[in-house]
Amino acid sequence: MPHHRAYQLYAHITWHTRRRMPCVDRFAVEDVRTAVADACSACAVKVLREAVLQDHVHLLVSLRPSSLLSEFIRRCKGGSAWRANQRVPGTLRWARGYFVRSVGPHELEVVKRYIETQHQRHPELVPT
Numbered sequence: 001m002p003h004h005r006a007y008q009l010y011a012h013i014t015w016h017t018r019r020r021m022p023c024v025d026r027f028a029v030e031d032v033r034t035a036v037a038d039a040c041s042a043c044a045v046k047v048l049r050e051a052v053l054q055d056h057v058h059l060l061v062s063l064r065p066s067s068l069l070s071e072f073i074r075r076c077k078g079g080s081a082w083r084a085n086q087r088v089p090g091t092l093r094w095a096r097g098y099f100v101r102s103v104g105p106h107e108l109e110v111v112k113r114y115i116e117t118q119h120q121r122h123p124e125l126v127p128t
Contacts, residue, residue, distance in 0.1 A: 008105050010048070011069065012115075013059045015077060015098040022054035026127045028084045028092050032057060035079030043072040049111070051118035053125040058115045060103065073098050 017023055024032065029052045036059065040047060044067045049060040059076075063069065077094045084092035103111050119126050 005065070007065055009063045009065065009067075010103040010105070010108060010111075011061050011063065012101045012103050012111050013061060013069075013073060013098060014056055015073065016056035016095050017054075018093040018095045020055045020095075021093075022125060023092055024052060024054045024057075024127050025091075027087060028080070029127050031083035031087070031092070032076070032080040035083060036076050038079055039072050039075035042075060043067050045069075045072050048108070049115040051115045052127065053118060053122055054127050055125060058118055060108075060111050060115055069100060073100075 032052050033050070036047060036050065039045065044064045046062045047059055048062055049058075051058040057076075061072075063072075077098075081092045081094055
Protein backbone atom coordinates (compact mmCIF):
# COMPACT_ATOMS: atom_id res chain seq x y z
CA MET A 1 0.00 0.00 0.00
CA PRO A 2 1.47 3.42 -0.94
CA HIS A 3 2.23 5.96 1.75
CA HIS A 4 0.42 9.27 1.51
CA ARG A 5 1.89 12.36 3.10
CA ALA A 6 0.61 15.88 3.38
CA TYR A 7 2.76 18.66 4.76
CA GLN A 8 3.27 22.41 4.66
CA LEU A 9 6.75 23.12 5.98
CA TYR A 10 8.30 26.51 5.31
CA ALA A 11 11.35 28.27 6.71
CA HIS A 12 12.96 31.70 6.43
CA ILE A 13 16.75 31.26 6.43
CA THR A 14 19.43 33.93 6.64
CA TRP A 15 23.20 33.87 6.93
CA HIS A 16 25.84 36.53 6.57
CA THR A 17 29.43 37.03 5.55
CA ARG A 18 32.29 36.87 8.03
CA ARG A 19 32.39 40.12 9.99
CA ARG A 20 29.51 41.35 7.81
CA MET A 21 32.02 42.31 5.14
CA PRO A 22 30.27 43.44 1.92
CA CYS A 23 32.10 40.94 -0.28
CA VAL A 24 29.29 39.42 -2.36
CA ASP A 25 29.61 40.99 -5.81
CA ARG A 26 27.44 40.30 -8.87
CA PHE A 27 29.63 37.31 -9.78
CA ALA A 28 29.36 35.82 -6.29
CA VAL A 29 25.56 36.23 -6.50
CA GLU A 30 25.60 33.69 -9.33
CA ASP A 31 27.83 31.42 -7.23
CA VAL A 32 25.28 31.61 -4.40
CA ARG A 33 22.36 30.91 -6.75
CA THR A 34 24.14 27.93 -8.31
CA ALA A 35 25.05 26.49 -4.91
CA VAL A 36 21.48 26.96 -3.65
CA ALA A 37 20.08 25.22 -6.75
CA ASP A 38 22.49 22.31 -6.26
CA ALA A 39 21.59 22.09 -2.56
CA CYS A 40 17.88 22.11 -3.43
CA SER A 41 18.35 19.11 -5.69
CA ALA A 42 20.41 17.22 -3.12
CA CYS A 43 18.21 17.97 -0.10
CA ALA A 44 14.65 18.00 -1.49
CA VAL A 45 14.15 21.70 -0.77
CA LYS A 46 12.38 24.27 -2.95
CA VAL A 47 13.25 27.98 -2.85
CA LEU A 48 10.17 30.19 -2.92
CA ARG A 49 12.02 33.53 -2.63
CA GLU A 50 15.64 34.62 -2.38
CA ALA A 51 17.58 37.83 -1.87
CA VAL A 52 21.36 37.96 -2.08
CA LEU A 53 22.97 41.12 -0.75
CA GLN A 54 26.63 42.09 -0.34
CA ASP A 55 26.77 40.85 3.24
CA HIS A 56 23.86 38.45 3.74
CA VAL A 57 21.39 36.07 2.11
CA HIS A 58 17.67 35.52 2.69
CA LEU A 59 15.84 32.39 1.55
CA LEU A 60 12.24 31.34 1.96
CA VAL A 61 12.06 27.60 1.40
CA SER A 62 9.56 24.79 1.32
CA LEU A 63 10.84 21.47 2.58
CA ARG A 64 9.81 17.89 3.07
CA PRO A 65 9.63 16.23 6.48
CA SER A 66 12.69 14.21 5.46
CA SER A 67 14.73 17.28 4.41
CA LEU A 68 17.81 18.01 6.50
CA LEU A 69 17.85 21.77 6.86
CA SER A 70 21.34 21.94 8.36
CA GLU A 71 22.72 19.91 5.43
CA PHE A 72 20.93 22.18 2.96
CA ILE A 73 22.47 25.30 4.54
CA ARG A 74 25.91 23.68 4.72
CA ARG A 75 25.73 22.93 1.00
CA CYS A 76 24.54 26.46 0.17
CA LYS A 77 27.26 28.18 2.16
CA GLY A 78 30.07 25.75 1.36
CA GLY A 79 29.23 25.44 -2.33
CA SER A 80 28.93 29.18 -2.90
CA ALA A 81 32.18 29.96 -1.06
CA TRP A 82 33.99 27.22 -2.96
CA ARG A 83 32.76 28.54 -6.32
CA ALA A 84 33.55 32.19 -5.55
CA ASN A 85 36.99 31.33 -4.19
CA GLN A 86 37.82 29.19 -7.23
CA ARG A 87 37.25 32.28 -9.34
CA VAL A 88 39.09 34.73 -7.03
CA PRO A 89 40.83 33.15 -3.99
CA GLY A 90 39.79 34.63 -0.66
CA THR A 91 36.75 36.40 -2.12
CA LEU A 92 33.95 34.96 -0.02
CA ARG A 93 33.89 33.81 3.59
CA TRP A 94 30.66 33.13 5.43
CA ALA A 95 30.29 33.62 9.17
CA ARG A 96 29.62 30.56 11.27
CA GLY A 97 26.01 29.70 11.82
CA TYR A 98 22.71 30.87 10.39
CA PHE A 99 19.23 31.95 11.43
CA VAL A 100 16.13 29.86 10.70
CA ARG A 101 12.54 30.68 11.53
CA SER A 102 9.57 28.48 10.76
CA VAL A 103 6.90 30.20 8.70
CA GLY A 104 3.25 29.24 8.80
CA PRO A 105 1.16 29.11 5.62
CA HIS A 106 -0.71 32.27 6.67
CA GLU A 107 2.62 34.19 6.92
CA LEU A 108 4.00 33.20 3.52
CA GLU A 109 2.95 36.32 1.62
CA VAL A 110 4.36 38.65 4.29
CA VAL A 111 7.72 36.87 4.30
CA LYS A 112 7.79 36.75 0.49
CA ARG A 113 7.27 40.53 0.34
CA TYR A 114 9.90 41.08 3.04
CA ILE A 115 12.48 39.12 1.02
CA GLU A 116 11.44 40.66 -2.30
CA THR A 117 12.02 44.16 -0.90
CA GLN A 118 15.48 43.54 0.54
CA HIS A 119 17.19 45.47 -2.26
CA GLN A 120 14.90 48.46 -1.62
CA ARG A 121 15.44 48.20 2.15
CA HIS A 122 19.22 48.01 1.77
CA PRO A 123 20.13 49.82 -1.48
CA GLU A 124 23.70 50.28 -0.25
CA LEU A 125 24.07 46.47 -0.10
CA VAL A 126 22.89 45.59 -3.61
CA PRO A 127 25.73 43.61 -5.24
CA THR A 128 27.49 45.43 -8.07
